[in-house]
Amino acid sequence: MRPRLPPCPCCTGGGETILPRRGLLGAALGLACTAAAGARAQVPDTAPRRLTIQRLQTGEVFDGPYWRDGRYDREALRQLDWVLRDPSMEEATPMDPRLFDVLATVARQMDASEGYQVISGYRAPETNAARARESRRVSRASLHMSGMAADVRLPGRDSLGLARLAAELQVGGVGLYRRDGFVHLDCGPARRWQ
Incomplete structure (x- = not known):
């Protein structure tokens, strides 16, 4: 029997320290730098990197390369930012491109033929605060809130299998929400919870 990991303080309500908004975002981005090397190591730098995602709330789809010729494609990143926006506020933010590397790496390792369904991408602070009031599971x-996480599912794939593979790759945070049928993936430090 494997030991149960404690809940992630970043994405659950338990035990976190509340920082001022600027301090929080700076701290989150600073911590995320530690995962950058791992995410980059999983995706070859010469081959185009592709993603297929559908935003469930809006039906919008991104399907194509977001990295080519050794760099991120700015127009593709803008499109991804919009698809992953907070639909309740119609507010987008620049998503961390390393999140797309995490998603692409996991999909490639799963040999996924279908794209991700995105339940949640960017959340405006107001949206996140409202969700945190409704559930202790929301941090x-x-x-x-800093564009570094997405809650996703892969059609035809078990969420437990997806979470296990992502955790083995250690390219960022992995949260399994089995009852809700999705997995939280982020480009922050490697950690896992359920």
Whole structure:
């Protein structure tokens, strides 16, 4: 029997320290730098990197390369930012491109033929605060607010299998929400919870 990991303080309500908004975002981005090397090591730098995602709330789809010729494609990143926006506020933010590397790495390792369904991408602070009031499982310091996280599922794939593979790759945070049928993936430090 494997030991149960404690809940992630970044994405659950338990035990986190509340920082001022600027301090929180700076701290989250600073911590995320430690995962950058791991995410980059999983994706070859010469081959184009592709993603297929559908935002469930809006039906919008991104399907194509977001990295080519050795760099991120700015127009593709802008499109991804919009698809992953907070639909309740119609507010987008620049998503951390390393999140797309995490998603692409996991999909490639799963040999996924279908794209991700995105339940939650960027969350405006107001949206996140409202969700945190409704559920203790939502962190007041969520990486969703800094464009570093997405809650996803892969059609035809078991969420437990997806979470296990992502955790083995250690390219960022992995949260399994089995009852809700999705997995939280982020480009922050490697950690896992359920």
